[in-house]
Amino acid sequence: MNVIENTHPTEQCLKISQVLARIGDKWSLLIVGRLGGGPMRFGQLLRSIEDISQRMLTRTLRGLERDGLVRRTVVADLPPHVEYELTDLGRSLQAPVTVLSDWAANNLSAIDAARSSYDAADEA
Amino acid sequence: MNVIENTHPTEQCLKISQVLARIGDKWSLLIVGRLGGGPMRFGQLLRSIEDISQRMLTRTLRGLERDGLVRRTVVADLPPHVEYELTDLGRSLQAPVTVLSDWAANNLSAIDAARSSYDAADEA
């Protein structure tokens, strides 16, 4: 067990924080999840995600591309279109996310229950 | 391999999104990380985390308490103080977070490199 005086956790946590700042927003993981099945076009993603605005999809894809998680390819068809797919780095993120996903699936109801009970106690 | 038409990923991802909405903010994981070493008092956390404002610490702790990840105990000392500690649910989150943490530690430099290279190409 760690004692309170240990110093390492903070550095580690700072790194997680930085990573979460990139992938932990409202849309990034949803997009990475959708892209897990293979390359998709902009319009496909837009229709597939439901509720995301065009602007947010553009912004989020740019961010993911900038961070090296997603590759953007312009296909010189007629009419031309754009394909997005995960990079190796992006795919390497899938395993950790799956672990978190499983925790989420198993504990979301517990969180919601705790929340309801907290809110109920709040009114008293 | 999944085909594009599969439907399950979206539900899963929605759950992750909801969980990330709770723990994926700027401070929650930092606090959970600090609390991993055992119970701490408000002022200890405040000094320990560096850069967090009193307001954000209060807000974040309330959120974690509401979600059942942290327990708040008022100690009737003189002067009285307050202790925070992880609940079982909070501790169960540590393992998934460690996986993500390891990924973060291993790939943060790759992300930063991708980012630099993207930004460099941007000016051309």
Add this chain to the structure above:
DNA sequence: CCGCATCCTTTTAGATACTG
């Protein structure tokens, strides 16, 4: 010692309309 309330500034997101 703990933390709430208020005020104010900055950041982020959504709607809408328009371009190569």
Add this chain to the structure above:
DNA sequence: CAGTATCTAAAAGGATGCGG
């Protein structure tokens, strides 16, 4: 089809002072 631009609404965050 795949965006960009602009405007506005909402949320997050910091500073400060008060109260239990």
